[in-house]
Amino acid sequence: MVSPLIIKKVLIFGFLSLKFNMSKKILFIEDEFSLQRTIGELLRKEGYEVFSSLDGKSGVEIAKKEKPDLILLDLILPHLSGFEVLEELKKEESTKEIPVIVLTNLEGLEDVQRALELGALFYLVKSNYTPQEIVEKVNEFFK
């Protein structure tokens, strides 16, 4: 028989994780350190578990290992570009379904089209948003 205490603990944990989005993992692939700090910090404050990656290659590896619920992806990255990261993610069975939001300063129509064709869910141009607005977009997504 399961002790009521454990049930209580599980319930409390479940409640907390619901409130603070504890169960939601976000992988943030971005080589700009200042964005990693600011947006990363704000997302953590919202209760998400944030994994940071400063380049494409390690980003793909973390995605395979951690299976995040959402990936925020920059396009201009060392080692593997964002486009290549998208390709890699879509190739792998385990990462195929992870939604990806592209967060970049590239705003050529071609880039937008290419990213969406490769399976990105949204395409956000950084300079059009404040960090708080980006966090709001993430919140909206999880709603």
Place this chain on the structure above:
Amino acid sequence: MVNFLEDLNLKKKCKKYSLPLWQCPDFLFLILGIIIIFIILATFAVLLNKVKDVRTVLLIILSLTAFLMIVDYIIIKSFERMADTTRLQLDFIHIISHQLKTPVTNIAFILDFLSSEKEKITPQTEKEYFNMIKENNERMRALVKNILTVAKLEAGVLEIKKEKVNLKEIVKERLKDYQLFSQSLNINIEAKIPEKEIQVEADPFWLKEVINNLLDNALKFSRGKVKVSLSENDKKILFEVEDDGPGIPKDEQKYIFQKFFQVKDGSSHALTGSGLGLYLSKKLINLMGGEIGFSSYYQKGSNFWFSFPKI
């Protein structure tokens, strides 16, 4: 003939395409027109029996046709080149707008963050954020400087001094400046610099810029090892920077010193520069009386060098 060309404003048009006159489509079309008129006249002459020897006329027409085909070929080629230049210019706008926006966005994000999270910021983190702002500002400044230098250079108002400078000291100083940066990238810079002084006649400021540029490129593409060497023989003084990066594909090597050109190797290296560095370096070295060049092997690395005559 020259006056006639000027009347047509051909030179101006060709300058716009940044092509030499003989490759300029407008000029080639002019020649094409003249040849066609010749052929028509020759045909009429035959038809009207003005010229008795038909074979001569036929020969003329044939040779003119051959010539026409050649001109045609050149026109097509020149259009292709024009498309290339426009493509490079479009690429440039694409890249430069990204490059200019990135540091500005970063600074804006940090400031936004700092103002909204005021209560939580300790003096330690505050310092970190200020350093980030400084760094991004520095990036922006360097890029704007590059763009302005190119603009000045092209307007012919760039000031370049020629004085005796100790290249050895400059190289040493540069390497010192790059030490921390290369360590942060986990790249080892191996330097081979002679003991004795090495003098060249150049502008120290621009020399520094060129060396910075070559080092930046080498560090950007290197996989862990960069070699820098300064040497002299009885005629020349040679400075070399060698990296162990992916190298430059053979068919792209001829464009390497072109303005806005960036190697498309599928990675995002291309988008971290402005496409102006090597173009600027070549112009500057040539203006100071030196030579610049490179050798590169695909997947093995590149070696960029410049040389000055010994004084």
